[in-house]
Amino acid sequence: MSITKELDRLGIEGYLDAYSKKELLRFLTCGSVDDGKSTLIGRLLHDSNMVYEDQLAAAKRDSARFGTTGEEIDFALLVDGLEAERQQGITIDVAYRYFTTPKRKFIIADTPGHEQYTRNMATGASNCDLAVILIDARKGVLDQTRRHSFIVALLGIKHVVVAVNKMDLVEWSQPVYEKIRADYVDFAAKLALGDAHFIPMAARFGDNVVFRSEHTPWYQGPPLLDYLETVHIASDRNLIDFRMPVQNVLRPNLDFRGFAGTIASGTLSVGDEIVSLPSGRQSRVRSIITCGREIPEAFAPMAVTVTLADEIDASRGDVFAPVNNTPRLETRIEAMVVWMANEALESGKSYLLKHTTNTTSATVTGVRYKTNVNTLHQEKSGKLALNEIGRVEIETMRPLAVDPYRxxxxMGAFILVDRMTNATVGAGMIVDRTPAEKALSRRRSSADAGKDVRKAVRSAVSDAQRKSRLGQEPFTLWFTGLPRSGKTSIAFALEQALFDRSRFAHVLDGERLRSGLSSDLGFSAADRWEHQRRAAEVAHLQNDLGLITIVALISPIEADRAQAQRIVGSERFLEVHCDAPIEVCEARDVHDLYGRARRGEISGLTGVDAPYEPPRSPFLRLDTAKASVSQNVARLIAALEQRGLL
Amino acid sequence: MSTYQLSHLEQLEHESIHIIREVAAEFRNPVMLFSIGKDSTVMLRLAQKAFAPAPIPFPLLHVNTTWKFREMITFRDAMVKDLGARFIEWINPQGKAANINPFDHGTQRYTHVMKTEALKQALEAGGYDAAFGGARRDEEKSRAKERVFSFRDKNHAWDPKNQRPELWNLFNTRIGKNESIRVFPLSNWTELDVWLYLWREQVPVVPLYFAKRRPIVTRNGALIMVDDERLPLEKGEVPEMRMVRFRTLGCYPLTGAVDSTATTMTAIIEEMLRTRSSERQGRVIDYDEAGSMEEKKREGYF
Structure with missing residues (x-):
């Protein structure tokens, strides 16, 4: 009776105080029909003392009638709700369960395992922080396991527990467990799955569910409940990019005009400058009200009411965002879609699309491929049938303010609704328009899975061989600085100087990239981030090839440059700050970029209405106001020689 | 960054407000069912918060079976008086005329006429396209699969095998002619969450939740309160004054009390935490058959 103990220890007021501060963790359980999922949940509820006496009595009574466990209580009967499924012995819909431990409060989305109910699993997964994927130790990784893992990854769940259940039926064999683990890791490497944690288990007897099992001395990790209580989820949220879709406009009287909505991401403070999309009108936050009281700052996922300093015209479906960090406004989107209706999704068909608080008419303009969820292969297809998942191009009647789901x-999720039946027929996740394959391949490695990381097939030509053939050390010089600070001029002059020294070097500048590789990107924060990511990836490839690469990009945000450094590899990455006062840059500006920004004709220009974060410890800081291009090139050459790179 | 963190209760609160606002924005003519119990009381408080400083933009509806506890009606009238929202009471006129009651007609028939039928009548009379209810998923097994936005056909029926998938916080609010949606903003709240919220927010509740000496008769193991002279006493039955309280509130002849000495909200919560019997046990109507709530929902009960 852990609750009784807690009450005795804390007293009722102390208990309530502690309870009210608990964190919430939502998790999903998925497994095939007989993996013992309901049994596991029944166990969690029972062993954490969440089952009342009368419920237990009813389960005992029902065990005799429907149960599969003979004399013992069938824990599955504590959770299987509807009569039809009790008789069939299967779970036919998403069910939600609630339990609390001294550390956290939990909501379980219990989803069915069999094939025709993929839609329910996507439903359950959409709001979860973590997924528990059950595998029957006797059967190992099945098609179902792959399907479930794929959906979990697709819906952006960042934490996965792989519960290898029914270990009692394989004599608690460590080799069996290790084999399943290796198989799973091998498969999951192809997915954008978060951190995966493995637990050997026998849910029916409670082994490694709430209490550590005596049968698995070889397992060093925590039992499931311990893991659920401690896994860190607070930083899973996006607190960077403020977005608030307007839900209602409240006008109780002429003096008050409040915009009600739930903050989708980021934080908002009184005094912040915001822009309303799609109108582009700007204002300042005058007050923030939540739950009837005024607060100075709010954050996701709070439901708030915002008043603005100016009378701007905004209504339901509009999105508030910071002036210098806006979502993309799009009428053409690409998304991964889970199809949930009998009638297939096809190119040319029209649906209603609900995205945030905005509902608009949408037409499918193409199906790029469907994903075979068992093999993860992309297959050519003009349509998506029930429970199929694929990448779809959609054109909307009104522009949507979108961010990538990832x-x-x-801001990246939407549903599709059939106009005739009003049924919810599809769930979509907007993709960054990078090749999905690439995004999926960058998988975070897991502490537990670490030793099983797949061996990459490597090129037979070594880096040393390339170096000796080309006679040079490959590296990336990353030039950052304000617009017109001289990055590109110095980059090309350096390229020439290196060429004259028989070195193979190559410049990647913003203009060249944007005319080709990044021609699909605009200037929103998300697009700039992506643009920069691509530049870093290209630099990485060129370095692999043995080439010296000079990247010249404004790259104003420190964290983004740190990402570029990670992509390129820190031993090859040299940051160069092209430093000149903004007045000097502005004076050089023959294209009147600064002038247009100052007149408000363009927005988001670094240095004018978007921030520039100078590097704190660059490889080299070049004074581009006082020194000439050739002087700066000479300094660079000298510094590179000193480093032993030339 | 750890300051940017909501507790579970705050998270539930904000999610519920989102749901209530979504209904106000997308439906033509919503209504909030107010059953006077603790869940309804929380729901009402959330509705106030959702629109403050504006008033609640939809009416409240109470379906009265005429057998509610007197204290519930007193509390109700005081509660809605200074709310600023419209309040509607509905009693099934045919049922009233025929004097349908749980004693002469049995609990099933009585519940069907005075609750299920009355609710349908009230919703049709008002032409409501959405109705909020205070049900929680942790109450009962068949509720665990209920959607937040629960679609009902033109006969108000619920089809458990044909519910709309509900993803993220994107609720499909589209309905056809004469169809409607039942909305449950407290879906993810537990009984403890509800009490905690009432305690934290200092919201008044019906005094029946607190222990007091009340006139009680014992029937089939249930403690039934003799709330007025309409309760027919069986041979040899003498009401005795007993210190009791109610864990759930409904029609007094069908709602069992529990022995208790809890006279404050914290005492109630402590008692609840220390007892091991689930909440709806006191309600006689769920007892007919294990799947009985599911049956009633298919017919249109909340």
Whole structure:
């Protein structure tokens, strides 16, 4: 009776105080029909003392009638709700369960395992922080396991527990467990799955569910409940990019005009400058009200009411965002779609699309491929049938303010509704328009899975061989600085100087990239981030090839440059700050970029209405106001020689 | 960054407000069912918060079976008086005329006429396209699969095998002619969450939740309160004054009390935490058959 103990220890007021501060963790359980999922949940509820006496009595009574466990209580009967499924012995819909431990409060989305109910699993997964994927130790990784893992990854769940269940039926064999683990890791490497944690288990007897099992001395990790209580989820949210879709406009009287909505991501403070999309009108936050009281700052996922300093015209479906960090406004989007209706999704068909608080008419303009969820292969297809998943191109009647689902769950998700039946027929996740294959391949490695990381097939030509053939050390010089600070001029002059020294070097500048590789990107924060990511990836490839690469990009945000450094590899990455006062840059500006920004004709220009974060410890800081291009090139050559790179 | 963190209760609060606002924005003519119990009381408080400083933009509806506890009606009238929202009471006129009651007609028939039928009548009379209810998923097994936005056909029926998938916080609010949606903003709250919220927010609740000496008769093991002279006493039955309280509130002849000495909200919560019997046990109507709630929902009960 852990609750009784807690009450005795804390007293009722102390208990309530502690309870009210608990964190919430939502998790999903998925497994095939007989993996013992309901049994596991029944166990969690029972062993954490969440089952009341009368419920237990009813389960005992029902065990005799429907149960599969003979004399013992069938824990599955504590959770299987509807009569039809009790008789069939299967779970036919998403069910939600609730339990609390001294550390956290939990909501379980219990989803069915069999094939025709993929839609329910996507439903359950959409709001979860973590997924528990059950595998029957006797059967190992099945098609179902692959399907479930794929959906979990697709819906952006960042934490996965792989519960290898029914270990009692394989004599608690460590080799069996290790084999399943290796098989799973091998498969999951192809997915954008978060951190995966493995636990050997026998849910029916409670082994490694709430209490550590005596049968698995070879397992060093925590039992499931311990893991659920301690896994860190607070930083899973996007607190960077403020977005608030307007839900209602409240006008109780002429003096008050409040915009009500739930903050989708980021934080908002009184005094912040915001822009309303799609109108582009700007204002300042005058007050923030939540739950009837005024607060100075709010954050996702709070439901707030915002008043603005100016009378701007905004209504339901509009999105508030910071002036210098806006979502993309799009009428053409690409998304991964889970199809949930009998009638297939096809190119040319029209649906209603609900994205944030905005509902608009949408037409499918193409199906790029469907994903075979068992093999993860992309297959050519003009349509998506029930329970199929694929990448779809959609054109909307009104523009949507979108962020990629990968970086912003709320701003990247939508549902499709059939106009005739009003049924919810599809769930979509907007993709960054990078090749999906690439995004999927960058998988975070897991502490537990670490030793099983797949061996990459490597090129037979070594880096040393390339170096000796080309006679040079490959590296990336990353030039950052304000617009017109001289990055590109110095980059090309350096390229020439290196060429004259028989070195193979190559410049990647913003203009060249944007005319080709990044021609699909605009200037929103998300697009700039992506643009920069691509530049870093290209630099990485060129370095692999043995080439010296000079990247010249404004790259104003420190964290983004740190990412570029990670992509290129820190031993090859040299940051160069092209430093000149903004007045000097502005004076050089023959294209009147600064002038247009100052007149408000363009927005988001670094140095004018978007921030520039200078590097704190660059490889080299070049004074581009006082020194000439050739002087700076000479300094660079000298510094590179000193480093032993030339 | 750890300051940017909501507790579970705050998270539930904000999610519920989102749901309530979504209904106000997308439906033509929503209504909030107010059953006077603790869950309804929380729901009402959330509705106030959702629109403050504006008033609640939809009416409240109470379906009265005429057998509610007197204290519930007193509390209700005081509660809605200074709310600023419209309040509607509905009693099934045919049922009233025929004097349908749980004693002469049995609990099933009585519940069907005075609750299920009355609710349908009230919703049709008002032409409501959405109705909020205070049900929670942790109450009962068949509720665990209920959606937040629960679609009902033109006969108000619920089809458990044909529910709309509900993803993220994107609720499909589209309905056809004469169809409607039942909305449950407290879906993810537990009984403890509800009490905690009432305690934290200092919201008044019906005094029946607190222990007091009340006139009680014992029937089939249930403690039934003799709330007025309409309760027919069986041979040899003498009401005795007993210190009791109610864990759930409904029609007094069908709602069992529990022995208790809890006279404050914290005492109630402590008692609840220390007891091991689930909440709806006191309600006689769920007892007919294990799947009985599911049956009633298919017919249109909340």
């Amino acid at each position: 970086s912003n769950r709320q």
